[in-house]
Amino acid sequence: MKRPLILVTNDDGIGAPGIKALIEVAMTFGEVVVVAPDSPQSGKGHAITIEQPLRLHPVKIHPEVQAWECSGTPVDCVKLAKNILFKDREIALCVSGINHGSNAAINIIYSGTLSAAMEASLEKIPSIGFSLLDFNWDADFEPGKEWISYIISFVLEKGIPSGSLLNVNIPAKKGQVIQGLKVCKQANSRWVEEYVTGTDPRGQSYYWLTGKFINEDEDEDTDIKALQAGYISVVPSHHDLTNYKSLASLKIMEK
Amino acid sequence: MKRPLILVTNDDGIGAPGIKALIEVAMTFGEVVVVAPDSPQSGKGHAITIEQPLRLHPVKIHPEVQAWECSGTPVDCVKLAKNILFKDREIALCVSGINHGSNAAINIIYSGTLSAAMEASLEKIPSIGFSLLDFNWDADFEPGKEWISYIISFVLEKGIPSGSLLNVNIPAKKGQVIQGLKVCKQANSRWVEEYVTGTDPRGQSYYWLTGKFINEDEDEDTDIKALQAGYISVVPSHHDLTNYKSLASLKIMEK
Numbered sequence: 001m002k003r004p005l006i007l008v009t010n011d012d013g014i015g016a017p018g019i020k021a022l023i024e025v026a027m028t029f030g031e032v033v034v035v036a037p038d039s040p041q042s043g044k045g046h047a048i049t050i051e052q053p054l055r056l057h058p059v060k061i062h063p064e065v066q067a068w069e070c071s072g073t074p075v076d077c078v079k080l081a082k083n084i085l086f087k088d089r090e091i092a093l094c095v096s097g098i099n100h101g102s103n104a105a106i107n108i109i110y111s112g113t114l115s116a117a118m119e120a121s122l123e124k125i126p127s128i129g130f131s132l133l134d135f136n137w138d139a140d141f142e143p144g145k146e147w148i149s150y151i152i153s154f155v156l157e158k159g160i161p162s163g164s165l166l167n168v169n170i171p172a173k174k175g176q177v178i179q180g181l182k183v184c185k186q187a188n189s190r191w192v193e194e195y196v197t198g199t200d201p202r203g204q205s206y207y208w209l210t211g212k213f214i215n216e217d218e219d220e221d222t223d224i225k226a227l228q229a230g231y232i233s234v235v236p237s238h239h240d241l242t243n244y245k246s247l248a249s250l251k252i253m254e255k
Numbered sequence: 256m257k258r259p260l261i262l263v264t265n266d267d268g269i270g271a272p273g274i275k276a277l278i279e280v281a282m283t284f285g286e287v288v289v290v291a292p293d294s295p296q297s298g299k300g301h302a303i304t305i306e307q308p309l310r311l312h313p314v315k316i317h318p319e320v321q322a323w324e325c326s327g328t329p330v331d332c333v334k335l336a337k338n339i340l341f342k343d344r345e346i347a348l349c350v351s352g353i354n355h356g357s358n359a360a361i362n363i364i365y366s367g368t369l370s371a372a373m374e375a376s377l378e379k380i381p382s383i384g385f386s387l388l389d390f391n392w393d394a395d396f397e398p399g400k401e402w403i404s405y406i407i408s409f410v411l412e413k414g415i416p417s418g419s420l421l422n423v424n425i426p427a428k429k430g431q432v433i434q435g436l437k438v439c440k441q442a443n444s445r446w447v448e449e450y451v452t453g454t455d456p457r458g459q460s461y462y463w464l465t466g467k468f469i470n471e472d473e474d475e476d477t478d479i480k481a482l483q484a485g486y487i488s489v490v491p492s493h494h495d496l497t498n499y500k501s502l503a504s505l506k507i508m509e510k
Contacts, residue, residue: 045301045330046364053453053461075300076464083448084462106377109301109370109494122361122445154508161501163443181510185497188418190377193338198308206308207339209331234508236501241363242440246416246491253409253489255436 004030004092004156007081007120011041011074011099011112014059014067018098021141022130023065025148026095029156034067035081037074037112042101044112046119047073056080074116082123093156094120097130098141098148104131104169104223104233105189105215114167118239121165126155129165133227134172143178144170147232150181160236167235171227179230186235187222189215259285259347259411262336262375266296266329266354266367269314269322273353276396277385278320280403281350284411289322290336292329292367297356299367301374302328311335329371337378348411349375352385353396353403359386359424359478359488360444360470369422373494376420381410384420388482389427398433399425402487405436415491422490426482434485441490442477444470 006026010019014036026032038057055071068085070077078094099113108114113129120127130148132139151168160166167186171178193211200206215224223233261281265274269291281287293312310326323340325332333349354368363369368384375382385403387394406423415421422441426433447469450462470479478488 040306043303043305045299045303045370047300047302047328048298048365048464050298050464051295053455053463054450055459055461073302079448079464080450080462084450084452106494108496109373110303115300115364118364150510151508158507160505161498164498164501167496181508183502183505183508185499185502186495188495193334195309195335195339197339200308204310206310207335208308209303209305209334234505235496236498236505237496238498238501239361239364239496240441240443240498241422241490241492241494241496243416243419243491243493243495244440246419246493247438247440250415250438250489250491253406253436254438255405 005089006030006032007091007094008032008034009036009074009077009096009116011037011044013037013040014069016100017137018100018141021145022095022098023062025145025152028149029152030092032065034061034065035070035077035085037077038069038071041073041112043110044073045110046075046115049073049076054080074112075119078116078119091125094125094127095130095152099131100137100139101135102131102133102169103129103167104227105187108167108186108237117165121163122239124162126160127165128155128168130168132170132172139172147178147181164236164238167237169223169227169233171230176230178232181232181234182226183234184221184223184226187215187224188217189213189224260344261285261287262346262349263287263289264291264329264332264351264371266292266299268292268295269324271355272392273355273396276400277350277353278317280400280407284407285347287320289316289320290325290332290340292332293324293326296328296367298365299328300365301330301370304328304331309335329367330374333371333374346380349380349382350385350407354386355392355394356390357386357388357424358384358422359482360442363422363441363492372420376418377494379417381415382420383410383423385423387425387427394427402433402436419491419493422492424478424482424488426485431485433487436487436489437481438489439476439478439481442470442479443472444468444479
């Protein structure tokens with residue numbers, strides 16, 4: 001039997017430890033190919049590169065894995081994989097990550113990792129974004145690996161609805177065992193920004209983004225609540241941003 | 256009575272004709288302030304700038320309007336307006352655009368214009384993204400102006416549900432009168448990419464994004480159908496990407 005083709009990407013860049021961990025798990029399921037950014041692309045959301053040409057360079061990161069680094073965003077990586085590198089082959093699955101840091105709740109819209117997975121879902125490729133709730137470069141990806149294996153095998157065997165992606169976040173409290181896995185909704189939340197302001201060596205003012213995450217959702221079935229309780233959160237997500245609840249009430253606007 | 260504070264931004268850059276047209280309309284409703292990118296930011300989606308400091312420079316674009324150009328993305332512009340420039344004042348409305356080109360259907364997720372409006376909606380600021388279906392720099396924004404006026408006055412008087420934004424697209428067929436306004440859902444659609452490939456002056460290969468828009472949604476109540484019939488489309492949109500239809504069926508994944 002031919003092994004399924006699995007595309008791996010991320011937003012922390014092709015050299016990040018998180019993508020290495022994900023490649024190791026993905027290799028147990030199929031033929032792994034990697035197309036990932038040549039530099040960190042955190043917070044790039046669904047950005048695409050329009051005004052510049054893109055570059056792809058083959059790189060050697062594992063003896064059994066074909067890999068390319070790309071000068072563009074995570075979404076560019078998926079587009080190039082689908083339309084240039086593997087246009088004549090079926091990509092059975094796209095996995096993105098493992099992100100260093102949470103992409104739960106509102107973070108999904110800022111995340112290059114999840115936007116890459118969403119782009120794959122637009123191409124009808126089943127896709128999953130994985131994130132570990134630890135920003136450190138030397139984060140411990142080991143405890144999450146068997147769960148990632150379980151999720152990949154579930155998706156390869158049972159599939160997910162076309163046009164959907166899974167947003168998977170893995171808790172990372174020191175000494176805490178992962179309790180299990182919950183399928184949940186995206187918590188309503190936002191960031192309260194607190195810019196660091198300063199003056200650069202040339203005497204010019206600058207503003208540097210920082211901030212605090214605020215969960216505004218007290219419902220029990222959210223990703224934030226699952227993670228707080230030590231569970232892995234899985235949010236089925238999609239690209240339809242229509243607010244259906246408001247559709248009817250806004251009809252009075254029609255002319 | 257104090258005039259409402261209206262924040263104007265865009266993704267084509269502070270020098271684009273589209274933002275000028277939007278400022279002119281917004282000025283008839285309140286005190287207009289502008290924070291917009293210093294360079295074109297089309298296709299930047301919900302990108303934020305994390306790894307670099309941001310700059311804000313006051314610029315003179317109209318005698319009655321305070322304006323700043325920003326070195327970041329459209330979303331950065333909204334964050335800086337809310338958290339630095341106007342942290343002590345209530346922003347009554349954020350309008351983004353007028354974008355040169357469509358942001359209907361799937362384009363919303365790639366669009367800096369709409370991502371700026373979404374960021375404002377996360378800050379509980381009623382917000383609207385406006386786009387004209389004409390990519391040209393010298394596009395004719397005049398026929399849409401009275402409709403933009405109507406939509407702004409509707410939102411200022413009646414409000415929109417908290418956390419929502421309106422994605423407004425304006426048809427632009429030469430010689431065709433705008434038929435009216437429809438409140439609709441985002442059409443299910445995607446881009447089929449066709450990269451232009453070539454070799455640069457240094458002999459290196461490059462890939463340059465181009466593509467073809469594909470509407471895969473035959474429903475009658477979509478933004479694409481409204482625009483094709485000559486109507487302005489208004490899609491109430493939000494930041495909750497949960498695919499609620501798939502939540503129940505994926506519960507079998509829980510452990």
